[in-house]
Amino acid sequence: MSEIQQTARGIENGANGKHDAPLLSVRNLSIGFPDRSGNVQSVVRDIGFELRAGESLAVVGESGSGKTLIGKALLGLLPDAARVMQGNIAFSGRELLAQTPAQWREVRGTGIGMVFQEPMVSLNPAFRVGEQLTEALIRRRGVAPAKAWAQAVAMLERVRVRDPEGCMQRFPHEFSGGMRQRLILAAVMLLRPQLLIADEPTTALDCVVQKEVLDVMTELTREEGTSLIFISHNLALVAAYTQNVLVMRRGDAVETGPVARVLSRPDHDYTLNLLDALPRRENGRKDGEAVHGKGAAPVLEVREVAVDYSRKRGWFGNERVRAGHPMSFTLQAGETLAIVGESGSGKTSITNAVIGLVGTAQGEVLLNGAPFLNAGSKRLREARRAIQVVFQDPYSSLDPRMKVAAIVREGLRPDATLTAAQRRTRVEAALADVGLAGYDDRLVHELSGGQRQRVAIARALVSRPAVIIADEPVSALDVTVQKQVLDMLTALQARYGFACLIISHDLGVVEQVADRVIVMYRGHVVEEGSRDEVFDTPSHPYTQRLLQAVPELRGTREHGFAVQLREVPPLAAPAAHYFDPDLREQHGPASLQHCATARATHRVAMWAQR
CATH class of the missing domain: 3.40.50.300 (P-loop containing nucleotide triphosphate hydrolases)
Structure with missing residues (x-):
């Protein structure tokens, strides 16, 4: 208990x-x-x-x-x-x-108070946090404004918001999703x-x-x-x-x-x-090296790619902020690579750079051995046709005015070699592949969340891509639909042989489908290796923290189910030897070093000087 x-x-x-x-x-x-x-x-x-x-x-x-x-x-x-x-x-x-x-x-x-699923909808973007937290105390409880302000600051401290006084002066959009949810919780609990x-x-x-x-x-x-x-x-x-x-x-x-x-x-x-339906490791899946390391040329190669963003500083100035520090990886046909990490770790920034949706500060990306980001618009269009994306929220990425068949057919627009009959056949095959045969004339609002995600996968699949990037593809789905979508994606990959890059914060999903795993923390890669290496012998303190953060239900029908916290092995070196982004100015450069495991594919970020 x-x-x-x-x-x-x-x-x-x-x-x-x-x-x-x-x-x-x-x-x-x-x-x-x-x-x-x-x-x-x-x-x-x-x-x-x-x-x-x-x-x-x-x-x-x-x-x-x-x-x-x-x-x-x-x-x-x-x-x-x-x-x-x-x-x-x-x-x-x-x-x-x-x-x-x-x-x-x-x-x-x-x-009765209520904390809703999406905090940004519950918070008014036009008003500062302090105004929103004190309004109900003043109007509903009759608390004086100064006292209401003090109570709100105290509640922000209780929900572990850093700098609560400063927080009261800021707007909701300046906070991450987790911090917004704490603000909503503080607002609700202030009324007791x-x-x-x-x-x-x-x-x-x-x-x-x-x-x-x-x-x-x-x-x-x-x-x-x-x-x-x-x-x-x-x-x-x-x-x-x-x-x-x-x-x-x-x-x-x-x-x-x-x-x-x-x-x-x-x-x-x-x-x-x-x-x-709870996600669990499939023993029959290959463990990274079954695909990686065969000597075949990678279908996608990322070389020292870094991403910067510009943000305002003061009234007139701008500053560059590094969202993703230089990282490299390869992806082979039929392989699934997962990039995991908390919100704001740089997962989506790096993948957006891979497909040219944001610019890179340095590095290059190769598709089938050839660079494409700076090789002209024609080459970029060809690469984007070969690299398809399945986004997190299918409802916002599907046009509500279009029918399902038309949405899927959009994936074939860049291909001028297909006739109308061939396009129709390809769309029908893609819908059948994702279990939506006969749904051609449906509109998006007539579908469930899982069916919408299947439409998004069909649209990505219809052009027969070499790589599919799935950005949090099942985070908004319930556990049974989640399992159906993941099983379907795995079966389609086995049939068509595309490489898959999954971006996720759900470690259960990653453990179920990934061959290899990259762990990111505040824009840096802190650990990488095969699925079994990272999950069975996590070697960076942050990876261990991730794996121990959420309880798991484990068991069988025959023996029952119980809540368990994942056990992790002791660190191979003192904690101070491992890379920490907050200590870069003190310790200087870090590097990915091989772990003391059976395979050379497992690496962890450590300070270079130690």
Whole structure:
């Protein structure tokens, strides 16, 4: 049992024990939407649960299961078309569904607070952080402005924001995703709500920041005695951070109970299917050297590429900031190379430079042995046709006005050698490859998240590229759809032999599909090697920190599932010998040095002088 769960259970069995009246009681809740005939069709059916002060409940299930609708119903924020068909919601002795709009406004924020999935949507980009944090205290709690400012600064310190006074003067866009999520958490907890609803609060965050945000959230709710509803599709996080779980499937509650029981020995086949879909290492996959090192010429070669960005300094000046320091790697046909690291580590900057979307400060990129970034526009177009990209958010990268077949056919526009019939055949084959045969006339909004990502993969695949770059291709998908997309991508690679460069912060995904791994930290490569070398013998302190940041659910149907923290071997040298970007001015240059493992492919960044 984790420390978080032990503390929560102590609260549960103490002053806020099971004999107290529930803070929240949901009974027989059903929600529906009218169809084209005007008949209301249920999408959430007969949901019931109770939550006492200080308790935590996770609501889990795949996309479309009704998780978020339940959270919005508790806040009176259902879509206009939604109808509560039956049921009751009692909060702190008050029936919520019978409330007037004015009464709902009294409950929101002070009684029930909510942390949404995307912090940038929740924060107003036109106002400074200080104005947004103090507004509710002044208006809702009647706190004097000076006192509200002091309370907001104190809360920013509690959520571990550096320089909280300076933070109050800045705008949301000046912060990373993880810091924005902390700002939202601070804003919500300033009003000291009795119940906090966190709707996928860490989906888009890397594993280190994810752990930091969840640790802060659970620490605050524990200290304040706040109840927590955690809406998520990440079962490992649910197991580590909550007491009870409600498993939903297509609007129905299929299983509920204590986390320790439900996720260790589930009763329902659907819960077992969710656990089976957790990413795990495929023993049958090649381990880097099976592909790399055969002597074949690489299809893609990156030589000492660095990326700089320009940012304003003062009113009129600009300065160059290095987002990606010089790095080199090769990629062979049929191989999958993963670049991992936290947000802002330079992963996407380097890959954007590889395809010429941003300029390089130095270095060159070769495709099939020939450079192309500075070889003229014709050569660059040819290279971009051979290197295709699958972006993180398929909805924003697909034109909502175009039908699926037209979107996929766009990948063939640069190829003037194909006839109309050949293009049609190629598009049909690409859609069949990704399991979307017959979806030609669908529009993007008619597809699920997983289907949209399949369309994006079909568009990349249709031109028969030599390299596919997948930038966080499954981070926004639930665990079952994630597995389907990854399995499909692996099968397509085996069939067509393209090289794959995956950018990800999800180590479970990387461990499942990668042959080799590069670990980046603040723009620098700190470790590289085969998948098994990096995951089994992580040799840089940062790599070890990444691997230990997020708990994992491990087990089998026969023996049950349990939360585990990954064990890492001791470092081969004193920690001070390993490269740290913050100490470059003190120690000078660093270099990638071979690790004391069986293969020469495993290298780690260490100070050159030691």
